[in-house]
Amino acid sequence: MAANSDKMTETSVLSTGKPADFSFRSLKSINVAQFLETIGLEGARYTRVAGVPERGGEGKKFLTRSLWLNNNKLRNFKHVDELVEAVLEYPRELGWIDFSFNYISEIDEKWTMFYELIFI
Numbered sequence: 001m002a003a004n005s006d007k008m009t010e011t012s013v014l015s016t017g018k019p020a021d022f023s024f025r026s027l028k029s030i031n032v033a034q035f036l037e038t039i040g041l042e043g044a045r046y047t048r049v050a051g052v053p054e055r056g057g058e059g060k061k062f063l064t065r066s067l068w069l070n071n072n073k074l075r076n077f078k079h080v081d082e083l084v085e086a087v088l089e090y091p092r093e094l095g096w097i098d099f100s101f102n103y104i105s106e107i108d109e110k111w112t113m114f115y116e117l118i119f120i
Contacts, residue, residue: 010056010057010063010089010090011090011093013054013063014063014064014065014090014093015065017053017054017062017063017064017065017066018049018050018051018052018053018064018066019049019053019064019066019067019068019096019098020041020044020052020053020062020064020066020067020068020087020088021044021045021046021048021049021052021068022039022043022044022045022067022068022069022072022087023045023048023068023069023070023071023072023098024045024071024072025039025043025072026072026073027069027072027073027074028072028073028074028075029074029075029076029078029079030074030077030078030079030080030082030083031079032079032082032083032086035083035086036086041055041060041061041062041087044062045068055089056089056090058089059089061086061087061088061089062087062088062089063089063090064088065088065090065093065094065095065096065116066094066095066096066097066098067083067084067087067088067094067096067097067098068097068098069097069098069099069102070098070099070100070101070102071100071101071102072101072102073102073103074099074102074103074104075102075103075104075105075106076104076105076106076107076108077099077104077106077107077108077110077111078108080097080108080110081108081110081113081114084097084114091114092113092114092115092116093116094114094116094117095116095117095118095119096117096118096119097117097119098119
């Protein structure tokens with residue numbers, strides 16, 4: 001019963017959770033292994049929104065529906081699904097991803113797997 005209660009608490013935090021902010025990291029492409037090794041979850045910016053999202057109990061990933069990757073040097077969305085899986089505790093709940101001020105020229109079909117995505 002306690003585990004179910006914890007999961008309910010985690011999912012309620014998703015709507016009000018701060019974004020996972022990985023903006024201004026000079027990312028040119030998305031390579032999850034390299035991202036986790038060089039930046040990691042600890043590399044989320046906290047100054048723009050006065051903190052980072054809370055972490056979940058199971059995978060210790062972020063409890064948020066928002067991922068900010070703006071102001072990088074990304075040219076495409078390749079492997080973004082893998083990054084979302086690595087960063088968010090509930091990746092299927094992704095509602096907002098910020099790619100503004102990048103160099104995106106092509107969109108991958110993998111966006112169709114994020115049913116809750118409202119803002120790109």
